[in-house]
């Protein structure tokens with residue numbers, strides 16, 4: 171007798187369909203929608219969002235979850251049904267914690283804050299943004315209190331992006347990284363002139379860039395029968411089902427990196443979505459389990475594969491054929507070094523693999539102290555610049571290039587940043603394990619073969635969708651919790667060779 175379970179599944183499938191329809195509208199908004207449609211689109215999205223939210227937090231859903239749980243008494247923890255009820259219950263309890271007036275106020279404030287932030291960033295005017303940032307932080311403290319469950323208010327916020335992860339876990343991760351990363355960056359800083367990335371800054375026809383990148387990601391295993399790539403301003407990946415995954419890319423006609431590595435990055439996200447178990451399709455279990463695990467997949471294909479010497483020993487001749495005038499006289503070694511150039515910079519999104527996590531560490535330290543009331547919003551610019559000097563050896567000349575650069579806080583995304591670093595660490599940890607299982611993976615890569623690597627990710631990560639929380643999933647896949655050791659080993663070996671440190 172599984173009447174309640176059947177009814178629950180039907181309800182949840184309907185809600186998911188509404189959310190996915192909203193995602194189609196959101197994708198369209200960022201790709202093809204004419205600018206004049208902004209207001210109409212916001213209305214449509216608001217209605218879909220409200221309908222799906224109201225349907226989900228209804229008392230009836232809670233009752234069905236309880237009854238379905240009772241019906242399944244004795245079902246294995248790993249079974250699809252038991253997992254569905256477990257995850258639905260978690261989502262339900264989380265969403266019921268926030269009063270609807272609170273959610274409305276947060277939406278109102280962040281919609282307003284986005285424009286104010288964008289203006290402040292354009293005008294290098296931190297004071298223009300500060301009052302709204304204070305209000306947002308007040309609301310985030312309130313949200314943490316509503317959600318509860320943690321020693322630090324940040325615990326409740328990070329949990330919304332990385333279920334089960336605590337502030338202390340993140341602090342420990344950064345302590346491990348800081349110890350080895352800061353000296354590595356300092357050593358490389360003495361030798362920055364050993365790598366020249368000028369060959370990457372030339373005229374590169376966007377149509378040719380696109381054709382080359384799509385050829386590569388097909389080899390990775392991205393299924394164009396169940397996915398698409400389209401141009402956008404701020405690249406992202408979204409999906410409306412495992413059979414309809416959209417990646418987006420920005421093309422720069424004078425710089426090879428954004429579209430090339432951006433495509434490989436978003437493809438990593440896309441492969442995860444396309445690999446979600448078939449049996450989970452149309453349920454709350456489909457898709458990725460957390461932002462950090464999602465990012466592990468994008469960083470894997472972008473960096474560990476896409477910036478490796480083996481990969482380019484296979485694909486560089488084809489890239490040279492695509493751009494003979496630009497790259498015909500640039501050796502494989504010079505190209506490999508150029509795409510791995512380390513350069514302490516002000517802007518996080520332009521950072522290389524070595525310095526990237528320092529940018530995140532700074533944001534994490536500031537966010538946790540802000541939330542705990544240990545630092546004031548007014549003091550942020552100075553604090554930001556002090557930390558950049560300490561960790562990266564540079565001081566941003568303006569707040570536009572400093573504390574105002576990221577959109578996250580204006581959108582109310584507090585606790586989000588650490589998932590980027592978790593993704594970096596996990597990419598190396600998972601890759602190491604995949605190679606231990608299939609030692610031929612690096613050689614395969616040099617022959618343009620990625621099947622064993624993709625299959626390992628499919629079997630150990632993708633197929634489970636949201637069934638397991640990130641900590642469970644990583645322990646099952648690698649036999650240990652998330653750790654910084656694999657990532658630091660990877661960085662030291664690769665950049666030690668490039669920079670002779």
Ligand code: ZN
Pocket residue numbers: 435439465468
């Ligand atoms: Zn990503």
